[in-house]
Amino acid sequence: MPVASMTVQLRMEHSHSLKDRRQVVRSLKEKLRHGFNISVAEMDEAVTWQSATIGIAAVSGSRDYLSGLMREVEDAAQRIAADLGAEVSDAWWELVD
Incomplete structure (x- = not known):
């Protein structure tokens, strides 16, 4: 069964505290x-x-589904991060059978 894993690195320039x-x-x-x-x-x-x-993970019976899902998640992460005043500095994902 295929497993997709993604790593997203965030940069928050406007963050001034741990909170x-x-x-x-x-x-x-x-x-x-x-x-x-x-x-x-x-x-x-x-x-x-x-x-x-x-770190993000998903499991499915279809590699094609997981590939599409990871692309959508990456786009959403960039959009959501921008709305929160952050940016995705890097993101990568892989499929493992």
Whole structure:
């Protein structure tokens, strides 16, 4: 059964505290989780207030479905991050059988 995993690196230039950072990360995770029925988790420690790494995973019986889903999730992550005053500095995904 194919599994898709994505890593999204966020940059939050306007974040001035851990609370600001946490609000952006939590909101992005919730919106992606509810919008796409995927697993989403923060992957790194809160080392700086201006960056975060988010991990995303999905399972399906169809590689084609997962490929389309990951493209949609990446687009949505960029859009949601921009709405929250952040930006996706990098994103990559892979399919594993």
